[in-house]
Amino acid sequence: MAQSIPDTLAQRLKACTACHGAEGRAGTDGFYPRIAGKPAGYLYNQLLNFRDAKRGYPAMRYMVAHMSDAYLKEIADYFSNQHPPYSAPQAPDAPASVLEQGRQLVLNGDKSRDLPACVACHGDKMTGLAPYVPGLLGLPRDYLVAQLGAWQTGSRKAHAPDCMQQVAAKLKPQDISAIAAWLAAQHVPTEATALVSADAGGRQFPLSCGSIPR
Numbered sequence: 001m002a003q004s005i006p007d008t009l010a011q012r013l014k015a016c017t018a019c020h021g022a023e024g025r026a027g028t029d030g031f032y033p034r035i036a037g038k039p040a041g042y043l044y045n046q047l048l049n050f051r052d053a054k055r056g057y058p059a060m061r062y063m064v065a066h067m068s069d070a071y072l073k074e075i076a077d078y079f080s081n082q083h084p085p086y087s088a089p090q091a092p093d094a095p096a097s098v099l100e101q102g103r104q105l106v107l108n109g110d111k112s113r114d115l116p117a118c119v120a121c122h123g124d125k126m127t128g129l130a131p132y133v134p135g136l137l138g139l140p141r142d143y144l145v146a147q148l149g150a151w152q153t154g155s156r157k158a159h160a161p162d163c164m165q166q167v168a169a170k171l172k173p174q175d176i177s178a179i180a181a182w183l184a185a186q187h188v189p190t191e192a193t194a195l196v197s198a199d200a201g202g203r204q205f206p207l208s209c210g211s212i213p214r
Contacts, residue, residue, distance in 0.1 A: 009078055015063065016075070025084040030140040036082035041131030043076035045158070045211050054157040055150075086138045086188040094181040098174075102182030105175060106136075115170045116206035118179070121163075125189055132212045141184035148176045159210030166207060 005011060016035070021027050024036035035043060050060040051067065064072065092099055104110075106126070109117035119126060121133055128135035136144075150156035151168035158164060171179075205212070 009074065013075065013078060016079070019059075023082040023084040024079045025082075026087065026138070026140070030142040031146070033140070033143050034086075034138050035079045036084055038080060038134050039128055039130040039132060040073075040076045040080035042128070042134045042211075043079055044073050045132065047072040047076060049156075049158060056155045089138075089187055090141055090184040092181055092185040094178070098178045099182050099185065101175070102178035102180070105179050106182060113170050116167065118183075120206045121209070126183070126186070127189065136183050137186050137188045139183065141180045144180035144183055145176055148180070161208050161210050163205075163207040163209035163211075 017024060019027055019032045020035050021032070024034065026032060026034035026036075046055065047064055047067075048069070049055045050057065051064040051072065053061065055061075067075075094102075105115070106118040109115045109120070118136060121129070122136050123129050123133070126136045147156060148168050148171060151164050152171070154165070156164075
């Protein structure tokens with residue numbers, strides 16, 4: 001007897017949760033990031049970037065290659081509205097001095113290198129700014145290292161001006177390791193959500209960013 005499978009968005013998006021975990025809560029291998037609860041505008045931009053070859057992960061490009069803007073927006077809205085609990089943070093395996101370096105860069109940046117603090121764009125609690133800026137907490141250390149490296153090498157791109165590329169270009173390898181180690185070790189605030197920032201252009205960002213429409 002043929003099995004009846006409901007034609008719902010949740011059913012169709014099992015192709016996404018196979019890697020990103022149930023409800024998009026993150027994969028178990030430390031590489032596939034959490035997409036649940038991310039700002040819808042951010043998720044939509046990333047789906048467009050994969051489809052339009054600004055991000056180069058082949059599996060994602062294959063998945064979305066023939067999807068319309070409207071369907072990608074529907075997917076983004078769906079995962080933005082999922083709020084499963086966060087996993088416990090990763091136990092830090094870096095020396096205290098490295099973790100402190102990461103904390104300083106995330107919270108204060110480095111004025112001597114004209115390097116803005118991560119919180120200047122990603123929110124004081126690092127949970128993001130809706131609708132376009134993602135949170136940084138709850139992401140695996142290896143994923144954070146890989147993405148900052150991708151910005152540096154140009155294998156990950158965004159709409160010009162590409163503010164993250166500008167930031168990543170100023171980071172040294174030890175900076176990336178320290179930032180990723182400190183962020184991955186932080187507890188996510190209870191009921192963490194991306195703060196709503198009008199059109200996210202109401203906040204004074206340290207850099208002009210093409211992914212945030214004005």
